[in-house]
Structure formats: C-alpha cells, structure tokens
Amino acid sequence: MKKILLILSLLFLVACSNDEAKYDGAPLKIAVVGDIPKLNNEKIHFEPISLNEFSEDTLHISTNFDAVMITPVMFGEASEDRFVKVYNNSKIPIIFFDSTKRHFPFTRDGLTYETAHWESLNNGSHTTIYLSDVDANKEDAWYFYLKDEKELDTLYKEIFQKIETL
Template sequence: MKKILFIVSLFLLVACSNNEVKYDGAPLKIAVVGDIPELHNEKIHFKPISLDEFSEDTLTISTNFDAVMITPVMFEEASEDRFVKVYKDSKMPIIFFDSRKRNLPFTNEGLTYETAHWESLNNGSHTTIYISDIDANREDAWYFYLKDEKELDILYKEIFQKIETL
C-alpha cells in the first residue's frame, strides 16, 4: 500500500510541477534563438535555431514556423546591427521574450541591448512581438505585461493567441 501511495504522490508531484499553458488555439511551431521555454502544451512546438540560421535562411524559417522567439541569453548578440535588416525583412512575428527594452535595440542600428538606455525604453512590458513587412510598408509591435511570475502561463497563452492571429 505504501508503494502505491508513493507512486501516486510522485506522479501527482510531477504532474503539478509541469509548466502547462492552457492554450487551445491552432497548433504553432516556434523557432527559438536561446533557451527553450520549459512549458507544456501539445499544440506548441519549439525548435532551437541559431541567429545565423535565422539570418541566412529567413525564407525557410518563415515557411516552416509561425514565429521566432529570441530569449534573454541571446539579446546582446541579437541586437547587433547586422541583424536589423533580418528583423525588418522577415515578414513573420518575432517574439523578444522578457525584453524590458521592447524591440528597439534589435530594430534600430547603433543600439545594442547593453548600451540602449533602459529607462527611456521601458514601458513596463515583459515581452514584445514585432512584425515588419517592408513591401506592405508595415511595422507593428504588441506588448505583453507580466504582473506576477506566477502568471507566466497566462502571458504565454496571450502571446500564442496573438501569434495565431498574425
């Protein structure tokens, strides 16, 4: 009996520790530059890619994925001027996850994530989705806010819902 209780409690502990996101929209494939998010949802599929992969083959990336997510471990390199044109020409949503400086250090030459003045760029948002289509003369950004780290699953759900509509 003790073994059964132990196994059941171990199963419940593992099940409760999953970072499950309650997103029930269309399946999404997201390329990730940086750390893969530790969350679980059968409709969300992440695949790691490098910045060079993204910049060298944006057509393939945009054909095979619904969005590209860039995480904080890659912000300094991702904000180098050589990638500005990549972001502006990509025509697909780019998620700058946990960027207090929004998309600005990434989409403006002469700024890096480190050198951009945080105070002037901070609008209180946690994450920004940026999309640009030079042919359509379109450039948009959507901001997502996180009040409490316990609500990270809600933040992800909102991001995925927005990606689904773009």
C-alpha cells in the first residue's frame, strides 16, 4: 500500500510540475532580466541578472550566455533611454518575451514601453528576438506567435531553436 501511495504521489508531483519545453538542441545558457521562466528542460539553463549587470558588463554577458531574455516585469525600466545603446551594441540576441510592442520601445531613443502606443507596433507577435550588428549597420528581428497559452512549450521550443542558430 505504501508503495502505491508513493508512486501515486510521485506521479502527482510530476503532473503538477512546471511546463516542459520540448527543445532538444544544443545546451543554452540564457541570462534573464525579470521573472525566470518556470519550465523544465535539462538543456536550458536560466540565470538571473540585473539590467545594470547587463549594461555594465556586456562583454562578460556576451561571452558567458547565448542570449538575454527580458520579461514583462522589467519592461518599464528596460525601455529607458539609458539602455538603448546596450541593446544596439549587444553581441548576443535579446529576447523581449511577451512584448506586444516588439523591440521598438527598447531600441529607439525617446520611447518607453508605456509611451509607445503606435498601433503598428502590435503585429500580433508574442515575443521578439532582436540582434543588432553595429559594425554592419544592420539589425535583425524575429517574431514568435502564441495562439493559445496551451502552446507555450512550442513557443519556447521555437525561440530556443532560433537562439541556437544565431
């Protein structure tokens, strides 16, 4: 009887655990400014950093991480003009997770996430990956869409696959 209860409780714990991202590519180390995603995948390692850490030590961040993810709880501060050069000079991709206004409030002077009200900013995407190449004077952005919250694991998988290729 004890074995059955133990097995049932283990199954219950597994069923109630965090979402699992079905990503099976190369291991990725992602610095996160804001809330750490609650998902399970042994190939993805999230490490919290502050905006100041990112802006003050971009060389360390770019050599030790595959990407930087910024989450909605930090959008207000992250969209301040003092960080525009950080994003535009970053050598690694920046994930603006759950940003309906894409990357524009973060990469343009004079805009903040709250003041950027252009209807054209909302292209229906959930998340944007932004990568700037100052030397080539170009920037790239990739958009990821989420139709249903139940497909969040698919969204993460697509984001991680793109990071792996950059």
